[in-house]
């Protein structure tokens with residue numbers, strides 16, 4: 001069936017909640033309203049208030065409570081309405097969600113999923129356009145996933161709901177309804193920690209995830225028209241990250257461009273670039289290029305377009321690297 | 325051992341002007357004709373402006389907007405009751421307050437039209453930049469109030485938050501610190517019955533929001549938030565208590581969000597027509613109009629004049645705001661006080677031809 005990402009995630013939640021009675025959904029406006037993006041639409045009618053909980057307005061409360069539920073036998077899917085509002089809950093994620101397994105040498109675990117719409121350029125108000133995956137990738141003990149298509153969204157979320165550890169699930173809201181694709185009705189999983197090679201190529205490796213994969217694909221098509229052969233990798237899983245696939249590709253191409261929406265400084269591109277330096281230095285034909293957001297506060301909607309990497313900037317990055 | 329009661333508390337509910345415009349003469353505040361006139365003009369202007377903003381958003385001339393319709397009495401009553409030397413910490417829903425504090429209406433439009441310039445507000449107006457993250461302004465209001473106290477300024481700090489905001493930890497931090505630090509705060513809770521789709525009864529099991537004050541040793545009062553006389557009187561009294569005695573108060577103003585949460589929201593998903601009708605009959609402007617008529621202030625001609633004035637003001641403000649053209653390059657200029665080399669380079673790259 002053709003689905004956009006909202007439908008694919010919704011479809012997955014329906015199926016998973018039917019499959020496993022310990023799964024429940026909680027967050028601000030996720031019940032009666034079906035979520036501000038309608039991702040949880042219909043769940044309340046089907047599963048009722050005990051399993052689809054419109055919580056009080058408190059991110060710390062949502063994630064803290066979810067952690068307790070997860071530890072004592074449930075599998076909550078907590079929604080943070082916008083990624084920019086997660087930081088009240090960061091405390092619980094860092095202090096306990098990420099450490100409980102380690103502190104108890106595996107006796108206590110936190111199998112929960114925290115869903116967060118992230119990404120920008122959708123004319124939203126302040127704090128609604130953030131792309132702050134790095135602070136989560138930075139924490140040992142958290143799994144960080146970020147799908148770039150409806151198909152991957154469903155498969156990754158299904159895996160997240162069987163994961164043994166807390167999963168931060170970044171949903172690119174810019175892609176929520178951007179396009180539809182074939183999504184199987186039946187349950188399937190996409191393995192955590194495995195990148196997807198969207199296109200094979202020989203001149204340059206392009207690495208991205210989430211909303212930027214969509215934008216990058218357009219730039220890659222242009223590059224191909226200009227005679228540059230690009231190998232395009234969509235990471236899907238940011239932690240654990242499939243560095244092997246990146247290394248293999250860079251060994252072949254000798255060039256790499258990383259694209260992310262987050263600000264440049266300490267964005268995940270910095271880590272990827274460093275890893276390539278560590279392993280593939282002698283294979284490199286050009287420095288690893290990062291095309292990213294600037295090191296500034298994301299602007300208000302009127303001028304936000306200047307902040308986000310677009311097709312043009314990505315293409316320039318590709319050409320600059322190939323012509324180095 | 326006999327059981328002792330160690331705490332007992334209660335919360336008063338106050339209404340001065342009922343839904344039919346009937347006034348409780350014992351509680352009626354003594355307000356000059358000039359102020360009554362201003363209260364009405366502001367309420368009408370706020371509603372006119374609000375309607376215009378919605379229309380602008382619907383035609384792509386404004387971004388996401390959070391309508392104030394139905395909550396005029398809480399906003400205007402407070403704006404009129406506050407002294408110029410008091411501080412106000414509004415939420416996004418009270419952005420009209422900037423205008424009452426002396427800032428041109430066009431500047432607020434510029435903010436909702438997606439320019440940072442809209443919040444480039446001189447601190448001399450004593451109005452804090454509104455916050456989008458729910459409840460964050462509340463502890464800042466407590467800290468601000470402590471500053472006023474330490475500096476010997478006799479200023480109350482009046483903050484706003486919604487019913488939803490009372491669930492965030494910040495709300496509790498703000499009240500607790502205010503109690504312990506004995507700060508000159510007035511915490512207004514605009515209980516408009518919804519936090520987006522979540523009804524007030526799912527926000528907390530407490531019967532009132534005002535009673536949360538008691539747990540922190542503060543005074544808590546609940547009032548009809550659609551009664552501008554009650555709002556005006558209670559804010560005046562609480563602000564005086566704050567300034568003169570450093571005693572913080574929580575004021576729960578019971579009102580109703582007549583419009584959608586923001587322009588991205590569809591309230592039909594979660595509330596009934598009957599409920600909206602019930603609140604329509606409790607409109608803050610309708611009842612105040614009756615009051616003013618009984619005071620000999622309101623007449624058909626007056627109504628016409630007020631409405632025309634409001635319309636003109638709003639049109640002028642929109643025109644001025646739409647003529648505003650900011651410089652995108654500015655996005656690099658205020659990250660830190662001094663521009664870094666890194667940002668200078670990025671700025672050049674961002675705006676290269």
Ligand SMILES: Cc1ncc(C[n+]2csc(CCOP(=O)(O)OP(=O)(O)O)c2C)c(N)n1
Nearest residue numbers: 085417456457458486487488489518519520
């Ligand atoms: C920390 C945080 N979480 C979530 C949101 C998304 N959000 C915006 S407004 C809102 C409801 C606010 O309700 P309330 O405090 O009652 O104020 P109202 O909008 O009704 O005036 C929510 C959940 C936010 N802005 N900030």
